[in-house]
Amino acid sequence: MRAVICRAWGGPESLTLEDAPAPTPGPGEVLIGVKAAAVNYADTILIEGRYQTRPAFPFAPGLEAAGVVLECGAEVRRFRPGDRVMALLDHGGFAEQATAREAETFAIPAGMDFETAGGFAIAxxxxxxxxxxxxxxxxxxxxxxxxxxxxxxxxxxxxxxxxxxxxxxxxxxxxxxxxxxxxxxxxxxxxxxxxxxxxxxxxxxxxxxxxxxxxxxxxxxxxxxxxxxxxxxxxxxxxxxxxxxxxxxxxxxxxxxxxxxxxxYFRQRAPDKLSRSADELIAWYGAGKLRPLVSKRFPLSAVPAAMAELLQRRATGRVIIVVA
Ligand SMILES: NC(=O)c1ccc[n+]([C@@H]2O[C@H](COP(=O)([O-])OP(=O)(O)OC[C@H]3O[C@@H](n4cnc5c(N)ncnc54)[C@H](OP(=O)(O)O)[C@@H]3O)[C@@H](O)[C@H]2O)c1
Known part of the structure; x- marks a missing residue:
């Protein structure tokens, strides 16, 4: 699969688009065929080695993604292949496939497109x-x-x-x-x-x-x-x-x-509150109370330019990487 890879701490220009092995879902995880992923400010800190977590090299940045479930690991109960989902990730969203924990994966509500969903969860x-x-x-x-x-x-x-x-x-x-x-x-x-x-x-x-x-x-x-x-x-x-x-x-x-x-904190220590928050947000979206803004779209090959939008204070709403 194609993935944007970080091989050393540095700025967006140090990222490379490469062929990489596809991840496999472990127990309690789903494998997502990624359609869209948002750039978060935290991605820009992650690749510099200044974030709360420092993944082992090489890794793909991208802290959330939306797409279609390709495969479910053991013990996954709520999803099956073909489901439209959005998910919080540890990293790996700027790639054609990514794995996510079931508890941090949410069904995309009716009427929400993949680009909107790719930038919904974290923000x-x-x-x-x-x-x-x-x-x-x-x-x-x-x-x-x-x-x-x-x-x-x-x-x-x-x-x-x-x-x-x-x-x-x-x-x-x-x-x-x-x-x-x-x-x-x-x-x-x-x-x-x-x-x-x-x-x-x-x-x-x-x-x-x-x-x-x-x-x-x-x-x-x-x-x-x-x-x-x-x-x-x-x-x-x-x-x-x-x-x-x-x-x-x-x-x-x-x-x-x-x-x-x-x-x-809510992902690791208060998953019940996280899940109640997700339920309320999805209900508000269904009721028309939320109007997510996707202001710019970039292809996977232009992740550095997309990150520059945030770093140069130009971004509004969500800047989205359209993967497939
Ligand atoms: N605590 C959490 O759980 C959590 C979760 C997600 C994100 N965050 C954090 O929230 C912050 C914003 O993330 P984001 O993804 O929303 O970023 P963003 O889209 O780039 O928004 C940042 C906003 O900050 C303002 N800003 C002020 N000085 C800036 C500067 N020097 N460079 C860039 N923007 C500047 C900008 O608005 P003006 O130009 O109008 O000032 C901009 O709209 C980050 O620190 C991120 O790590 C925290």
């Missing part, structure tokens, strides 16, 4: 588990979403609305804010052109927000923390802007909480 599940189980967002609360047109950020906007919150979307340009608005954001803030804290305080009549969803971090974190009201919760989702230090006194004085949320 929506990461945001849902964070907002639902970690921040425990309540209807009527206000949530500020940073990087709100990006892969995970845009899903946080939609999930906030589906849970009955008021959503303030933050992004770096008018074009990106228009995308967040198209997915339901109530209020908008361009955090490059204006002060995030001042604008959020103006929008909330000086109260601040109850929840901030932050996949950006770095220099923006200070203003994000200041935008929280009394008892506010800030979700630490990612650090595309750099890893910040958190001044503990500023949590205490306003009774605030900084909450790390890792999809990996």
């Amino acid at each position: 929506y599940l990461s945001s849902h588990v964070a907002i639902r189980w970690q921040a425990k967002l309540e209807p009527g609360e206000t949530m500020l979403v940073l990087g709100s047109s990006g892969g995970v950020g845009l899903t946080a906007v939609e999930i906030g609305k589906a849970l009955g919150a008021t959503v303030i979307a933050g992004a770096s340009s008018a074009e990106k804010l228009a995308i967040a608005e198209s997915r339901g954001a109530d209020r908008l803030v361009n955090y490059v052109a204006e002060s995030l804290k001042e604008r959020v305080m103006a929008l909330t009549e000086g109260r601040g927000v109850e929840v901030c969803y932050d996949p950006v971090g770095g220099e923006l974190f200070d203003a994000a923390l200041s935008s929280l009201g009394w008892g506010g919760r800030i979700l630490l989702i990612g650090f595309v802007g750099g890893i910040q230090q958190i001044p503990a006194n500023r949590l205490l004085v306003k009774h605030r909480a900084a909450l790390g949320s890792s999809l990996r």
Whole structure:
């Protein structure tokens, strides 16, 4: 099979498209004939050797995929060959075939195409588990979403609305804010052109927000923390802007909480919550509450160019690798 291979830690340009042996499904695993896979920011860190896991060389990156079940390993109960599925992977999605654990494989709902499905699982599940189980967002609360047109950020906007919150979307340009608005954001803030804290305080009549969803971090974190009201919760989702230090006194004085949320935790330690999140997201999709955005498509031969979209801050919604 054709696969995009990483043979040494480095940038996207070091990846090569090669013929590679097809994986075989172990017990409890399915083999997927991959149709589409999304590029996640984490892929760019994975190939540099800076991610939470460091696969043995050679390996194919690609942390999720959608396609058709080709084969089921022993003990697989819910799927059979021919089923349309999307799955969370350890890696290996940028290839014609990939294996996935049954518990992290989900049936593609009716009406969802493979490209949409290839970019559904990580972005929506990461945001849902964070907002639902970690921040425990309540209807009527206000949530500020940073990087709100990006892969995970845009899903946080939609999930906030589906849970009955008021959503303030933050992004770096008018074009990106228009995308967040198209997915339901109530209020908008361009955090490059204006002060995030001042604008959020103006929008909330000086109260601040109850929840901030932050996949950006770095220099923006200070203003994000200041935008929280009394008892506010800030979700630490990612650090595309750099890893910040958190001044503990500023949590205490306003009774605030900084909450790390890792999809990996739910995959490994709370599979029941992961599965309930998947059920709710698929139900919302069926009810028309979610409108996943696939903004760009690249062939398997152009994975480096697709990764550059994210690294150069141009990506919106999902950037998809069309495999077959
Ligand atoms: N905790 C979890 O479970 C979990 C799960 C999935 C992803 N993540 C993390 O979430 C983060 C975002 O991932 P993603 O796949 O959604 O990426 P993405 O699509 O590239 O979105 C990142 C967003 O961050 C903003 N940004 C600010 N500074 C940036 C910079 N220097 N370079 C690139 N973007 C910048 C951009 O919006 P503006 O230009 O509008 O600022 C962009 O839309 C990553 O750190 C990823 O590892 C965490």
